């Protein structure tokens with residue numbers, strides 16, 4: 001990819017590289033073909049619907065966390081499966097969800113009891129599932145741990161006496177940016193606790209958090225785990241990664257607005273951690289920046305333009321001094337960025353650009369004052 005292109009765009013701007021996305025989709029398709037599992041795009045991580053027709057060529061469909069995501073998946077991944085899971089559904093939305101979703105997963109038996117009659121009444125051929133909480137997870141960051149104490153996510157084995165009528169699948173999601181060894185250990189617990197129900201089911205969903213497209217991810221082990229599982233139980237297996245679909249496919253390009261001094265140099269840029277890369281603060285993590293390295297002679301804190309004192313991306317070293325107008329290119333910015341961004345302080349949202357498979361730069365979306373105003377009253 002031509003890095004010069006990245007530095008020519010108006011800032012701030014997310015840029016997604018179609019060839020890198022295709023590379024990830026080919027890896028995911030390899031896993032599908034060799035394991036027999038079916039893979040869905042978790043839209044919560046990456047909802048760039050410009051690419052949904054491309055993604056639909058490889059993946060079995062999408063999964064949604066809400067009515068709007070379900071509608072987006074339905075509209076832009078035509079003919080593909082549309083799954084939905086919500087911790088609690090809203091009565092006023094459920095009939096519309098029935099228009100889009102072909103798999104509906106309930107988080108509790110009470111939600112199942114409340115909404116299953118509506119599914120029956122719709123006369124639609126909808127697969128119904130229950131989310132389970134295996135009470136096993138290896139996630140250390142508490143806010144990302146669905147099995148934390150007092151988690152609201154999923155039904156524990158002590159509360160599931162039998163599979164209720166009309167339920168054809170179980171769903172668990174207990175992983176985050178993890179490798180296949182974690183799935184292996186998790187699956188062991190899931191089987192110990194829940195396999196007594198498998199004979200009454202058609203499918204099981206292993207959720208997201210599988211970092212399948214990461215360089216050191218053990219894909220052959222994942223394939224083996226799924227194939228062995230399918231030998232033990234004749235169930236269709238779904239995976240629903242978000243991050244793995246868009247991992248390392250995009251950038252956020254910003255420019256330096258001003259350099260100020262405290263005990264070190266601070267470059268204020270026109271992209272914000274708080275608005276445009278909130279996981280930097282929430283996870284927290286420090287994204288890679290092109291052309292920065294530990295050996296660089298000049299150290300800067302890169303910080304956003306909002307009023308939030310903590311709107312800081314991190315400390316970086318560069319070979320040359322930074323000046324106003326210099327471009328800063330953050331890596332791996334396609335997932336959990338556009339889906340989470342906001343206009344705090346009235347800052348505009350970054351453009352969304354694509355480098356298409358022929359290397360051409362296309363601006364897919366620009367935002368402006370109306371987008372900011374329309375979320376207010």
Ligand SMILES: Cc1ncc(COP(=O)(O)O)c(C=O)c1O
Nearest residue numbers: 042045173208209210241242243
């Ligand atoms: C139910 C469910 N499925 C899928 C995902 C996608 O996870 P990831 O983007 O880490 O693969 C999440 C993320 O929180 C989730 O909660």
